[in-house]
Amino acid sequence: MGWIETEHGGYAVTLDGTHVLCRNAAGRTLKQVPPKLKDDAAVVRLRQLAEWLERHARECREQVDTWLVRSLPVPVALLARVWPDPAWQAALRDLVVAPPAADGSADMARAGFLRDADPQKGAGIVDLDGDSQRLACETVLIPHPVLLEDLDDLREFALELEVEQGVEQLFREVWRRPDDAGGLHWRAYENGKFAQLRHATARAVALGYRVRGGEAVCPLVEFGRPLEAAYWLGDEYPDAESLTGSLEWRDRHGRQVPLGEVGPVAWSEGERMAALVYAGRVTGDEEGELR
CATH class of the missing domain: 3.30.310 (TATA-Binding Protein)
Known part of the structure; x- marks a missing residue:
């Protein structure tokens, strides 16, 4: 965003991500906002905006994490609607998504890393062969990593593509139920x-x-x-x-x-x-x- 003049002569402020920057009358960007500008109206408004942006980004990540953990089908139209928002895009980009199979599970034969969502073209992915594709489906699943049979291979492929996921999926640590687990209580974490x-x-x-x-x-x-x-x-x-x-x-x-x-x-x-x-x-x- 552009620079906003403050009420204190010569100083201007702007927002870089969620960080408030300040420059002096000479045009030099300062290391921090001077204490005398703490209560300036422009500084206060930018700090409030920064807090809202941080909260919004956190809420986006939490919502996407809920879709993953609860194995909920997500409408592609919804993804397309929120995709222009940088916070939503940061939470969604590069997640492995797949169309639902007939039994409701993820069809991993058509899975890929999410790279785009368009209301007309649908979800754009880089498939597991490294090719760009469009998914012709109304909903997608974000599979939990414990359900991915080739998790180690997917992790290696993600590293090759230099994938950075805003929500933990592929590199989320997983635990598997031991075959001999019985009873009603799992006691591995008692007496902490x-x-x-x-x-x-x-x-x-x-x-x-x-x-x-x-x-x-x-x-x-x-x-x-x-x-x-x-x-x-x-x-x-x-x-x-x-x-x-x-x-x-x-x-x-x-x-x-x-x-x-x-x-x-x-x-x-x-x-x-x-x-x-x-x-x-x-x-x-x-x-x-x-x-």
Whole structure:
């Protein structure tokens, strides 16, 4: 955008991405906005715009992540509508997309890296042979990486194409359910020690998860079935020491789902949540420092 004159003689400001720049009367761009311009109307408006742009970009990424995690079909017309918006395009560009197959799964034979979305021409991709194509379909799926049989090959191909995904897909860490998993509770992330319960809950919220009733919760949809993964954090006072508990999955009625019946996406995303929160626990060295 262009430079906007401030109320303080000679100074002008502009927005570079989400960063406010300032230049002086000599036309030199300064390293930072001078303190005396902090309350200038133009500076305040630009900072408010920058905050909105950051929030908008975050919301776009969160929405696309929801489409991926919940295996939701996305209308190509919707992609075309939002594509001109740089924030939406940054979240969508280079994701692997595929038309739905007859059984509702992703037709990976026609998959490719999303490069364009046009209301007349449809979704433009670079297919897995490196050729530019247009998908003749009304909706596309953004497959979760745990569903991709050739994930390692796709990752290598993405590196060759110098793909940078705004939303983690191909390089999203995945977890697979062990064949012998049984019962109702997955205990791999129990006994993670947090000096204060609020440290665990704040970490879960910062990672984008809900906290409810002493648990970190991740809403999921698999094969059209609403589920949630729930990881116990504790229900003591916020400043009390806390140990994490087990991870479980529940259906829409709150009934626990046997581990052997948890689908691949729900398992991967549930364990991902637990692993990310658990990684913030107090380690052995830190325990010594606390004493």
